[in-house]
Amino acid sequence: DSFVVAVVGATGAVGREMLKTLEARKFPVSKIVPLASSRSAGSEVEFNGEKVIVQELTEDSFEGIDLALFSAGGAVSEEYAPLAARSGCVVVDNSSTWRMDDQCPLVVPEVNPDDLDWHKGIIANPNCSTIQMVVPLKPIHDAAKITRIVVSTYQAVAGGGQKAMDEMTTQVRQMFNFDLESIEPKVMPYRIAFNCLPQIDVFLENDYTKEEMKMVHETHKIFGDDSFGVSPTAVRVPVYIGHSESVNIETEKKMTAAECRALLSQAPGVRVLDNPAEKIYPMPIEAVDEDDTFVGRIREDNTVENGLNMWICADNLRKGAALNAVQIAEELVKRDLVRVP
Numbered sequence: 001d002s003f004v005v006a007v008v009g010a011t012g013a014v015g016r017e018m019l020k021t022l023e024a025r026k027f028p029v030s031k032i033v034p035l036a037s038s039r040s041a042g043s044e045v046e047f048n049g050e051k052v053i054v055q056e057l058t059e060d061s062f063e064g065i066d067l068a069l070f071s072a073g074g075a076v077s078e079e080y081a082p083l084a085a086r087s088g089c090v091v092v093d094n095s096s097t098w099r100m101d102d103q104c105p106l107v108v109p110e111v112n113p114d115d116l117d118w119h120k121g122i123i124a125n126p127n128c129s130t131i132q133m134v135v136p137l138k139p140i141h142d143a144a145k146i147t148r149i150v151v152s153t154y155q156a157v158a159g160g161g162q163k164a165m166d167e168m169t170t171q172v173r174q175m176f177n178f179d180l181e182s183i184e185p186k187v188m189p190y191r192i193a194f195n196c197l198p199q200i201d202v203f204l205e206n207d208y209t210k211e212e213m214k215m216v217h218e219t220h221k222i223f224g225d226d227s228f229g230v231s232p233t234a235v236r237v238p239v240y241i242g243h244s245e246s247v248n249i250e251t252e253k254k255m256t257a258a259e260c261r262a263l264l265s266q267a268p269g270v271r272v273l274d275n276p277a278e279k280i281y282p283m284p285i286e287a288v289d290e291d292d293t294f295v296g297r298i299r300e301d302n303t304v305e306n307g308l309n310m311w312i313c314a315d316n317l318r319k320g321a322a323l324n325a326v327q328i329a330e331e332l333v334k335r336d337l338v339r340v341p
């Protein structure tokens with residue numbers, strides 16, 4: 001059977017990727033309903049070779065909608081996701097609003113698909129940096145029990161949306177014209193062109209950023225296990241699309257680099273690119289427009305008992321957001337769960 005599917009935030013960077021992914025994976029859509037703010041309503045998007053008019057999001061937009069993918073910011077999710085669920089529409093929300101709500105499953109289909117079974121109408125899509133980390137770490141955790149994670153992220157500007165990407169373009173152009181004075185950052189705290197910013201989102205009381213603490217809390221919820229620590233540093237780097245992460249883990253049981261490589265070569269959603277002698281390793285420019293999470297630079301960390309280092313890259317708009325949301329929708333269809341209990 002096929003479904004009436006809404007995309008809320010259809011004109012944003014992630015919303016557009018959601019439409020592209022629904023089409024590319026031939027999700028069974030009987031009717032697509034692109035929704036956005038009054039500002040974007042009236043514009044057109046393409047879907048399955050047809051032009052579709054973007055409609056304005058209102059409280060009765062969800063009548064007759066079976067499934068709604070949200071990526072329109074936390075405030076819209078907070079107000080409209082419960083409305084949608086109450087009118088019998090299953091919501092997959094890409095914002096952080098519902099991720100830590102104990103009535104909402106927080107799901108990466110390769111990692112914890114069974115959590116979908118207890119959804120009450122709203123399912124949360126994790127933060128992009130969390131998704132690409134848990135995909136390879138879950139099989140390792142199952143095999144050797146992770147006791148500690150230290151992660152440093154190198155996050156693309158696309159995570160800040162189209163405006164952030166445009167800001168970097170402007171800065172690069174200005175710098176090539178040696179016009180440095182007029183660089184006035186608006187979306188990001190400082191100039192990002194040829195720079196690194198160790199701040200993504202706001203700082204909290206503990207001097208970590210919201211982005212860093214999302215990786216801690218969301219990883220624990222997705223694994224259903226908070227017995228291990230997560231020590232995060234999230235950094236913005238001058239890359240357009242594709243997040244990279246340097247991950248160091250300690251495990252209870254010893255796992256060699258070779259065993260880790262072999263395990264990840266079989267892991268769902270993972271592609272191992274790891275041959276230093278041939279200069280083979282993941283890079284963000286190679287991860288763009290790919291479904292997989294790429295892992296390389298796998299090596300033992302002999303400064304601790306059972307340590308491993310690895311380097312992980314993924315397209316943050318795709319597996320980091322839109323693809324994961326569509327894969328959740330696919331899993332809901334498979335489990336006949338496109339219905340609000």
Ligand SMILES: O=C(O)CCCc1cccc(C(=O)O)c1C(=O)O
Pocket residue numbers: 073074094095096097126127128155156158159160200211214
């Ligand atoms: O900047 C990045 O590289 C990733 C940030 C993603 C993001 C941006 C604004 C708001 C939220 C949010 O939902 O709170 C989120 C999120 O956690 O998905």
